[in-house]
Amino acid sequence: MTETFDIISPEAIKSGRATDAYFERTTEALDHAGRNPDVVAEVTADQFPTGTWHLLAGLRDAAALLEGRALDADALPEGTLFDGGPVMRIEGSYREFCRLETALLGFLSHPTGVATRALEARRAAPDSTVLSFGSRHVHPSLGALVERSALLGGLDGFSNVAAGDVIGREAGGTMPHALMICFGRGEQERAWQAFDEAVPESTPRVALVDTYSDEVDEALRAAEAVDDLDGVRLDTTGSRRGDFRHIVREVRWTLDAYGHSDVDIFCSGGLGPTDLRELRDVADGFGVGSYVSNADPLDFALDIVEVDGEPAAKRGKLTGAKSVYRTEDGGHHIGLAGHEGPDGAESLMEPLVRDGEVVREIDLDGAIERAAADADRVGFETGQ
Structure with missing residues (x-):
């Protein structure tokens, strides 16, 4: 009888082995073609604000996955509520992080679902x-x-x-x-x-x-x-x-x-x-x-939105890098990066990784305080 459990090892996750097979095929095809474009990719659940709030979690593991890679990443602070738009942006050569997509989405999707349900319970009592x-x-x-x-x-x-x-x-x-x-x-x-x-x-x-x-x-x-x-x-x-x-x-x-x-x-x-x-x-x-x-994981996707400095996105996705703001009335606003945001709004995207180095402290106590304050700010409630 085997002495191990059905668990993928941290080493396999970090190396990119915990990936969907088509990403391995993608890296093989790009390598064969000698192509490795610089891209901007964003992690997003909904393109525009929906009015249904989710609590971002899992950022510590996501940052650890990207650490040591030749790329930059920005993200919303952990413990931020969002109802659409990107929660993370990655910039670098595509083959540098192509095989990490599956694990990255898992690191964010499941914790975000659980944290959101926990916040619902907290607000109920x-x-x-x-x-x-x-x-x-x-x-x-x-x-x-x-x-x-x-x-x-x-x-x-x-x-x-x-x-x-x-x-x-x-x-x-x-x-x-x-x-x-x-x-x-x-x-x-x-x-x-x-x-x-x-x-x-x-x-x-x-x-x-x-x-x-x-x-x-x-x-x-x-x-x-x-x-x-x-x-x-x-x-x-x-x-x-x-x-x-x-x-x-x-x-x-x-x-x-x-x-x-x-x-x-x-x-x-x-x-x-x-x-x-x-x-x-x-x-x-x-x-x-x-x-x-048992909360359902949030259905995040990672999409390329720029290639070699030019807007690029699949049909049904919003092209171009984006900025994310919290407005004074507690609203969540998404706009094109480089364009001016709403008057008095707070920019939410912050540096997370620079050239493979994690540059932000991800503190659980700070995230807990942020979540509670942000829930008050946006008027988070649940009808369940």
């Missing part, structure tokens, strides 16, 4: 703790991608331990149903107490309270079994949930009635923005899983 619980729904090699993008979108924490090692943040979490089941029906107190006695002092004491009996019953039993319990978590499966809001309110009422007003209530289990909006006034926090982790 702006005053609640919202955690990312969804990395179990994707290939394990993508765990750090999911968790970093979730943080960028504004979520407060995540569950994947190895992802924390990669991005330099500590994962969090308390207990699964499996722990409760290992102790057995009627022995919930033993499970909660074993957890309380075993885990580090810094770990929040949050008890799972829907394994065998009514959530109200288990919540009260947990609060009385564990001293200084921080919270209870309701992960009620959909087939047994009924009116989830009513259940949460009943748990809150009962905890208060028995003197446990300091015990918070957390909810998880297939939740999305609509659920968070419905529950945010009765629950203290949420775990959001597949809604964020």
